[in-house]
Amino acid sequence: HFGKYPFDRYSIIQGGDGGMEYPMCTLILGEGTLAGVSGTMAHEVAHSWYQMTLASNEGLHAWMDEGFTDFASDEAMNSILGNPSTHQGSYASYFSLVNSGLQEPANQHSDHFTSNRAYSTMAYSMGAVFLEQLKYIVGEKNFYIGMKRYYNTWKMKHPEPNDFIRVMEKVSGLQLHWYLRYWINTTKRIDYSIGSIVGHENETWVDLTRIGEFPMPIDLMVTYKDGTKELIYIPLNELLGNKPNDNPSVPFTVAEAWPWVNPTYTAKISRKVSDIESVEIDPSLRLADVNRKNNKVVLADLKPYTNPTK
Structure with missing residues (x-):
């Protein structure tokens, strides 16, 4: 669904700190539950696609890295475990932020968010919800074709949000810039x-x-x-x-x-x-x-x- 891993190896390294991605490797702690450690590994490995290979600007568009990574790792883990990929945890986090009154537009530099909660929810949960909701808009088949085409078209080229949405428009035959603008430029709500x-x-x-x-x-x-x-x-x-x-x-x-x-x-x-x-x-x-x-x-x-x- 997401494209081929571009390097010849990947290493999981037990170190003094865990949950940090690097090119071709990640550090994990030597403790925790199987589910927790497995989920951490899946997330950090998925960064190889969105941070290391596509290499979008995380300072300006953190949701294109962390959010897409969250989405892909959830899909991978649920496929392995035989669970449906509903991403409801990401939705719950987004709804909680909305109800808190702390939501800010996603389309601003990471350093300029007023609260860490607004930043982290934007980067992780809102990025994942953006994709799952896009699947709802364009249809499942179009969505996964588009995700792979985005990766193959833009790997090693530092894509911007418009580059991603244009790929999805070409695959689906639908106009989608309105969705991108509403989601990242405003805090308007769906109800x-x-x-x-x-x-x-x-x-x-x-x-x-x-x-x-x-x-x-x-x-x-x-x-x-x-x-x-x-x-x-x-x-x-x-x-x-x-x-x-x-x-x-x-x-x-x-x-x-x-x-x-x-x-x-x-x-x-x-x-x-x-x-x-x-x-x-x-x-x-x-x-x-x-x-x-x-x-x-x-x-x-x-x-x-x-x-x-x-």
């Missing part, structure tokens, strides 16, 4: 909610609201009472295109694009409201929505009605 669910003859209309200022495409999962599901994909108009379906086993319906300037949107489902069990925004939990409590509605908990004028 979507489900409002009213109304029957209109043989259709169901679901009102969605963008509460936060950060616009995103939306995956809306509809679960029917007969046990079947349908994913309604609502692209953001800024994308100028659609992502592919990552899960062919679930019907995938592409809806009309949601203009980024509009705070509300009505999703139309071609089934009666009485057929629906639940509606959920982002069932894969890859959207960095700061309030997930308003992302799912179970219709048995509501009193949906059919609009008599329609």
Whole structure:
């Protein structure tokens, strides 16, 4: 997924301090749990791709090194252990920073952050969330093709953020600079909610609201009472295109694009409201929505009605 290791060897060295990456080696302590030591080794080895080979400017864009390294090492460890790679730990760290009121824009020099917490969360967690959320935007296949192409295109060339996002645009065929700008230049938040669910003859209309200022495409999962599901994909108009379906086993319906300037949107489902069990925004939990409590509605908990004028 991430490209070939470019050197002929790598050494794990037990030393007086641990958890520091160097070209072709890392230092570890001679103590700790197996999981802890293994995770440290995976993270420091992954630096060989993002710090040593791609060699982006860590002073200016620490998230392109530490964040990408965190993402890749989590993926590697979860693959070895047979666990799903959800990166929820990175999301939890990001949400904690947002709720603390200490978040700062990522696109500033590392020395200029007001707090170490803001810097470290930006560098590690926000960088990893940036990638997992990008996977949500472009689709899994496009994402991993793009990660490998980025590495092969820019190794030993010191890429900037625009270089990375341009590779992803070429692979996916989607416009993505809006996502990069929002994520690194602002502290705007993603927050979507489900409002009213109304029957209109043989259709169901679901009102969605963008509460936060950060616009995103939306995956809306509809679960029917007969046990079947349908994913309604609502692209953001800024994308100028659609992502592919990552899960062919679930019907995938592409809806009309949601203009980024509009705070509300009505999703139309071609089934009666009485057929629906639940509606959920982002069932894969890859959207960095700061309030997930308003992302799912179970219709048995509501009193949906059919609009008599329609």
